[in-house]
Amino acid sequence: MSLTIGELSRKTEVKIPTIRYYEQIGLLAEPTRTEGQQRRYRPEDVRRLNFIRHARELGFEVEAIRQLLGLAGDPDRCCGEVHDITKAHLDEVKDKIARLTALRDELEAMVTCDHRQISECRIIEVLADHRKCHNTQH
């Protein structure tokens, strides 16, 4: 009924050192051990680790996941805090997209350079002189 760390790893697609790391930082509880000190996991641990993995894939930071896991364990509570954490994360993602989009536009403008000599290369020019940027944000 119990799983080795390797089996847990295969079921969740989380690498073994990562599982041990999550235990170390307290995201996963310490599992029971065999007499020889090998870890043995229960189905509950599979669910918890899947939750963690999925949240990481969605870009939540470990601290946020720690909070989400705490809240998830309290079924009667109102999910306002969960909503807030997710909203805050969403705002950060939007922010990142905005910054990367500006970056993309700048780089697109730069790569129009058509293989001249370095001394006339638009890319080098822009890098060397900030004022030649279209986007003056940064």
Add this chain to the structure above:
Amino acid sequence: MSLTIGELSRKTEVKIPTIRYYEQIGLLAEPTRTEGQQRRYRPEDVRRLNFIRHARELGFEVEAIRQLLGLAGDPDRCCGEVHDITKAHLDEVKDKIARLTALRDELEAMVTCDHRQISECRIIEVLADHRKCHNTQH
């Protein structure tokens, strides 16, 4: 005529420990020193550090910057390689935007949850069960 590290820092808006770090990893050449071992910089160093800072702001990795600096020092060369490095970086940026956009859409769908109990919260549900994602990419 020569600048202290503090003056260089103010002129380029690069923090002092970062300047020393760039020297350590070989992005900046070792400057001359006073008898008491304090660093003294020339105007050339200001230009080089500005280049580095700008490239970092545009998201280039240190290794890429190292290459760009090498190429920039050779004015007669064709800038094909510069173009390639920039294009590769641009592609990565585009990739990141695509992934973050999918993420954003997923999170947007999740935050529609209207403050129910945790046990019915859409966010918790989605996190706990991957199949409830709209985006099945990840």
Add this chain to the structure above:
DNA sequence: GCTACATCCTCTAGCGGCTAGAGGTTCAAG
């Protein structure tokens, strides 16, 4: 020349989120 003190120096450690490797032990199948 002397004092005060801002600025500089080196060195080490920490951030986040893992990942890799050394060197040794345990488990389960045959």
Add this chain to the structure above:
DNA sequence: CTTGAACCTCTAGCCGCTAGAGGATGTAGC
């Protein structure tokens, strides 16, 4: 009982900085 895959702990490394301890230097004013 032997084999060998899988496990264990511990340490160090990745990136690009950033912070702090503890001490030395440089410069301005007297």
